[in-house]
Amino acid sequence: MAARNELGRHGEQLAAAYLQAEGMTIIERNWRCRYGEIDIIAEDGPNLVVVEVKTRSSSSHGTALESVRPAKLARLRVLAARWLAGQPRVFAGVRVDVIALERFAGDFSLRHVRGAS
Amino acid sequence: MAVARTRSVTLVGVTGRTVEVEADVGNGMAGIHLIGLPDTALSEARERVRSAVVNSRYPWPDARITVSLFPASLPKRGSQFDLAIAVAILGAAGFVPAERVAGPFFLGELGLDGRLRPVRGVLPAVLGAAEHPEVTVVVPAANAAEAALVPDVKVVPVADLRQLVEWLRRGDDPPRHPVQDAPSPPRSAAVPTVDLADVVGQPVARRALEVCAAGNHNLWMLGPPGTGKTLLAERLPTLLPRLHLDHALEVTAIHSVAGVLPPDSPTIDRPPFVSPHHTATAAAIIGGGSTVVRPGAVSLAHRGVLFMDEAPEFPRHVLDSLRQPLESGKVTVARSAGSVTFPARFILVLAANPCPCAQPQDQSGGCQCTPTLRRRYLGRLSGPLLDRIDMKVTVARSSRRELMADRQFVETSATVAARVLLARERAAARFDGTPWRTNAEIPSSALHTRFRPSEAAMKPITTCLDSGTLSARGLDRVVRVAWTLTDLAGKDRPDEAETSAALALWLGMSG
Numbered sequence: 210m211a212a213r214n215e216l217g218r219h220g221e222q223l224a225a226a227y228l229q230a231e232g233m234t235i236i237e238r239n240w241r242c243r244y245g246e247i248d249i250i251a252e253d254g255p256n257l258v259v260v261e262v263k264t265r266s267s268s269s270h271g272t273a274l275e276s277v278r279p280a281k282l283a284r285l286r287v288l289a290a291r292w293l294a295g296q297p298r299v300f301a302g303v304r305v306d307v308i309a310l311e312r313f314a315g316d317f318s319l320r321h322v323r324g325a326s
Numbered sequence: 327m328a329v330a331r332t333r334s335v336t337l338v339g340v341t342g343r344t345v346e347v348e349a350d351v352g353n354g355m356a357g358i359h360l361i362g363l364p365d366t367a368l369s370e371a372r373e374r375v376r377s378a379v380v381n382s383r384y385p386w387p388d389a390r391i392t393v394s395l396f397p398a399s400l401p402k403r404g405s406q407f408d409l410a411i412a413v414a415i416l417g418a419a420g421f422v423p424a425e426r427v428a429g430p431f432f433l434g435e436l437g438l439d440g441r442l443r444p445v446r447g448v449l450p451a452v453l454g455a456a457e458h459p460e461v462t463v464v465v466p467a468a469n470a471a472e473a474a475l476v477p478d479v480k481v482v483p484v485a486d487l488r489q490l491v492e493w494l495r496r497g498d499d500p501p502r503h504p505v506q507d508a509p510s511p512p513r514s515a516a517v518p519t520v521d522l523a524d525v526v527g528q529p530v531a532r533r534a535l536e537v538c539a540a541g542n543h544n545l546w547m548l549g550p551p552g553t554g555k556t557l558l559a560e561r562l563p564t565l566l567p568r569l570h571l572d573h574a575l576e577v578t579a580i581h582s583v584a585g586v587l588p589p590d591s592p593t594i595d596r597p598p599f600v601s602p603h604h605t606a607t608a609a610a611i612i613g614g615g616s617t618v619v620r621p622g623a624v625s626l627a628h629r630g631v632l633f634m635d636e637a638p639e640f641p642r643h644v645l646d647s648l649r650q651p652l653e654s655g656k657v658t659v660a661r662s663a664g665s666v667t668f669p670a671r672f673i674l675v676l677a678a679n680p681c682p683c684a685q686p687q688d689q690s691g692g693c694q695c696t697p698t699l700r701r702r703y704l705g706r707l708s709g710p711l712l713d714r715i716d717m718k719v720t721v722a723r724s725s726r727r728e729l730m731a732d733r734q735f736v737e738t739s740a741t742v743a744a745r746v747l748l749a750r751e752r753a754a755a756r757f758d759g760t761p762w763r764t765n766a767e768i769p770s771s772a773l774h775t776r777f778r779p780s781e782a783a784m785k786p787i788t789t790c791l792d793s794g795t796l797s798a799r800g801l802d803r804v805v806r807v808a809w810t811l812t813d814l815a816g817k818d819r820p821d822e823a824e825t826s827a828a829l830a831l832w833l834g835m836s837g
Contacts, residue, residue: 268388272356272388274355274356274388274389275355275356275357275388277355279355282355307355320388322353322354322355325354325355326354326355
């Protein structure tokens, strides 16, 4: 269990670094409410980006990307609305992104899907 | 990322229509989307294709895959698109060269292990693909013999997905496959086990059967049980010649669509004999189905014999639904998915008991049926239907002496079939340059111009027309039978002898 948490946390760390390198600003990480958790909340120009980070140690049980189902994406949109409700700021738009990481030969491969639907 | 395109065939009735299959492997959440009016069996292709690709040890693209089937408005059904979908996805993902998959047609259902399973309707599908010039069709190995019947098409049989992908990657030499050099040795050996010589005591009915076979005429046999009506009808196919190649392909295509093609014989070259039970519904007889419209008994009997035993027991609307195919040689089934036309040119043979109790009607007092009951029973065969029956014969119970006497006159099927063949050849020679091959096919217009018997010969028929016992259609049918009798007699034009005999057969007075 601990190893898995460790893997996930490491993945989120990598994802956050990647998003910053892409020119986004991280607003918050691991925001929780009673309905769930948003891994990363970021700002991409005028838009709010809600990012789901999925990390897998290998693709032997399916790939990381395909493990994110439409129901999960829908829940993220609801969570984004709840987070916004507690904010004074206004954004031009809201986007849900998925970052899929897979461990591959000691390193990680990263795939970023913008505007997942 | 990439798009690959390939082709397959969908069936509308027994006609194949080209369907283009496009796959797009691109950005987005991983998953596979199938668009273009798929039915349930086709939607499940997603799971089959994925498992087949993964279990053939090819990488499944971890991306958004969109598969589209064109034309989008044409409803597509069945599992024969599996192979085309798999190949299009592998082409879009770059595992096989996209330009190699664009040309051929792909047909086949995939097993989860990547094995290629046979599908129904391969023959008409390949016929549909053959409309394109210089075409290559990839089919499951189990359907190879059926697909190879179509001329001018390069058929590539494959056993599984791996074999196919290797072939597409490697180049032009087609994959190795179990060679089927001799596709047809055993198929005809087992056919005729019944013989006309088995039926003793019904000389008139045997003669009627011969006429029936020679001219493709319809026949009604009326008589008490045990007199050999069923026996006679079952022997009709033994009198008919083998089907010509074009007819054999038509018949095989229909059976292939219905999924009733015997696996060991790729072509049906014997006239089929179809004998539906009297509980059959109109859909079973005519063809039907809610989404997939399947051919019914009339189409399965195409170029063969449709035998309806205990005809009055059939529901009336089922019997009357035969009227359209009897007249036009085809049947159109309309459903919400669209209307489909199947060929249905068959010899109709009806058999009926004179009354529901079917007891002997002689002095022994077996039959208790009232005249009203008996009239009502046979009345279920409607006038318009009987008007389309060329010959009506009564088969009576024979005494022992009659049976003994007739025994020396019985002929084998081979003897009668030789006469039938001769008569059919005479008719075919007469029809040289026309699309017709048998007397039953002569259209009314030609019957009254080129093929009108002399006035003297027409006299008995016109008398009946004047007195009202014969309808205009009945007249046409009598003349057609007269031509067949002429062919059997080896004459050039019908005389009064033939027309009166034909009239007697039509009126059912020769019993």
